Amino acid sequence: MNILYAIFEAAPFAKTGGLGDVGGTLPAFLNESGHDVRLIMPKHDAIPEKYRSKMKHLFHFHMQLGWRTVYYGLEMLKYKGVTCYFIDNEAYFKRTSLYGYADDAERVAFFCKAALECLTHLERFKPQIIHCNDWHASLIPVMLREYFGNHPYYYDIKSVITIHNLKFQGIISRYYLGDLLGMERHVAARECLDWEDGGAINFLKGAFHYADAITTVSPTYAKEIRMPYYGEKLDGVLRWREEALSGILNGIDYSLYDPSLDKLIFRMYRARDWEGKAHNKKSLQAELGLPAEADKPLLIIISRFTEQKGLDLIAHVMEELLWDGAVQMAVLGTGDWRYEEMFYYFAERYPDRIAARITFDDMLAHKMYAGGDILLMPSRFEPCGIAQMIAMKYGTLPLVRETGGLRDTVTPYDEDTGEGTGFSFANYNAHELLFTIRSAVALYQNEPEKWRLLQSGAMDADFSWQASAKKYARLYDSLCKKPRQTKKKTE
Numbered sequence: 001m002n003i004l005y006a007i008f009e010a011a012p013f014a015k016t017g018g019l020g021d022v023g024g025t026l027p028a029f030l031n032e033s034g035h036d037v038r039l040i041m042p043k044h045d046a047i048p049e050k051y052r053s054k055m056k057h058l059f060h061f062h063m064q065l066g067w068r069t070v071y072y073g074l075e076m077l078k079y080k081g082v083t084c085y086f087i088d089n090e091a092y093f094k095r096t097s098l099y100g101y102a103d104d105a106e107r108v109a110f111f112c113k114a115a116l117e118c119l120t121h122l123e124r125f126k127p128q129i130i131h132c133n134d135w136h137a138s139l140i141p142v143m144l145r146e147y148f149g150n151h152p153y154y155y156d157i158k159s160v161i162t163i164h165n166l167k168f169q170g171i172i173s174r175y176y177l178g179d180l181l182g183m184e185r186h187v188a189a190r191e192c193l194d195w196e197d198g199g200a201i202n203f204l205k206g207a208f209h210y211a212d213a214i215t216t217v218s219p220t221y222a223k224e225i226r227m228p229y230y231g232e233k234l235d236g237v238l239r240w241r242e243e244a245l246s247g248i249l250n251g252i253d254y255s256l257y258d259p260s261l262d263k264l265i266f267r268m269y270r271a272r273d274w275e276g277k278a279h280n281k282k283s284l285q286a287e288l289g290l291p292a293e294a295d296k297p298l299l300i301i302i303s304r305f306t307e308q309k310g311l312d313l314i315a316h317v318m319e320e321l322l323w324d325g326a327v328q329m330a331v332l333g334t335g336d337w338r339y340e341e342m343f344y345y346f347a348e349r350y351p352d353r354i355a356a357r358i359t360f361d362d363m364l365a366h367k368m369y370a371g372g373d374i375l376l377m378p379s380r381f382e383p384c385g386i387a388q389m390i391a392m393k394y395g396t397l398p399l400v401r402e403t404g405g406l407r408d409t410v411t412p413y414d415e416d417t418g419e420g421t422g423f424s425f426a427n428y429n430a431h432e433l434l435f436t437i438r439s440a441v442a443l444y445q446n447e448p449e450k451w452r453l454l455q456s457g458a459m460d461a462d463f464s465w466q467a468s469a470k471k472y473a474r475l476y477d478s479l480c481k482k483p484r485q486t487k488k489k490t491e
């Protein structure tokens with residue numbers, strides 16, 4: 001089966017977060033299952049020269065985008081067995097950053113239409129399914145039906161939209177329905193994109209109406225987003241399309257995250273090599289300027305500093321957590337200045353108990369996964385999350401709130417059986433978080449055999465991409481047997 005995987009970022013070409021990790025790994029695993037999966041993304045200026053120099057120019061044309069006549073070129077590169085296409089337009093993509101510009105909606109609309117326009121010019125490849133990711137590719141299902149739906153080449157192509165984070169939807173002024181999309185006379189499109197009583201349009205909402213299938217990155221998140229609390233005002237249309245909605249858990253690439261192979265950590269070690277794990281903890285403490293205290297658990301935070309990640313809960317209990325010296329903490333990340341300042345403050349107040357590195361440092365992240373004892377991840381919501389899966393592979397037990405992918409991946413400690421892969425709490429409450437941390441600390445200090453049992457279970461857990469790729473393959477197969485999605489009325 002031929003699949004075109006449309007995404008705005010993909011490692012190692014250009015990446016800002018977890019979306020880029022998925023784009024850089026899932027297509028390769030899908031190829032291994034026997035499909036011809038090809039990636040298409042913008043040719044960002046951030047793509048390193050070592051990749052840009054190897055790209056082959058295939059063709060270039062001009063196309064209409066609203067009233068504009070714009071240039072687009074297509075370049076191609078083979079990477080790890082995956083054919084990768086890059087849409088070229090320097091006016092849109094020769095930028096310092098991938099996102100954050102006033103014309104982001106126009107850049108996204110250009111990418112989506114160019115991804116469809118170029119298909120008829122490709123040799124010996126016609127996709128049966130276009131797999132779109134997040135709002136940056138969400139106009140593809142809309143354009144596929146409204147612009148190209150009656151064209152014989154496009155008629156039988158199906159589309160899938162995957163939600164990586166529902167909070168980001170692509171909401172812009174309704175003015176651009178005509179100016180940018182040329183859809184002011186498309187009655188169905190107007191209804192499906194309509195937002196805020198006609199005052200705006202919502203790209204992602206349009207995809208939910210037009211796509212043949214909707215997926216999220218964990219089964220629990222697929223259930224949560226049908227409820228108002230998590231649905232970001234789109235729960236109504238998601239309930240209406242619930243038969244097309246499913247959750248497929250993301251995976252991680254164990255060639256990058258495995259302590260027995262990881263050359264970025266202080267010393268490689270295998271599961272149940274507790275001496276190797278202890279060596280990494282001691283070395284990490286030394287690098288961060290913390291005392292080498294083996295009897296105190298080292299709590300780590302590797303995260304964007306936002307309320308989504310539960311940083312407001314942590315802020316409420318930081319003093320109680322640190323004042324008695326029962327734990328050490330290592331923090332890595334950037335984000336909201338309030339939390340950056342908070343970690344700076346506590347690192348200065350308790351220099352022997354907390355080390356804060358307010359930056360992005362991939363090598364240090366690997367060292368922290370290997371040297372930590374507990375990963376704190378008390379997210380308000382978490383579509384999937386990969387930090388908890390990485391931590392488990394390194395024998396660092398995740399302590400999470402029971403939401404989204406965290407609930408699907410972390411088995412909470414069972415006091416009766418001693419089994420589990422980490423710790424969890426249910427309510428979004430700061431002192432419930434603190435109570436769970438203290439329970440985990442007590443287990444670490446008083447019952448080392450049970451702690452080792454939890455570490456063993458965590459390190460044995462399998463979150464490889466192979467299982468996820470098989471589920472996507474089954475979804476693709478089922479879509480090809482169904483008639484295309486045609487209903488375009490509001491919920």
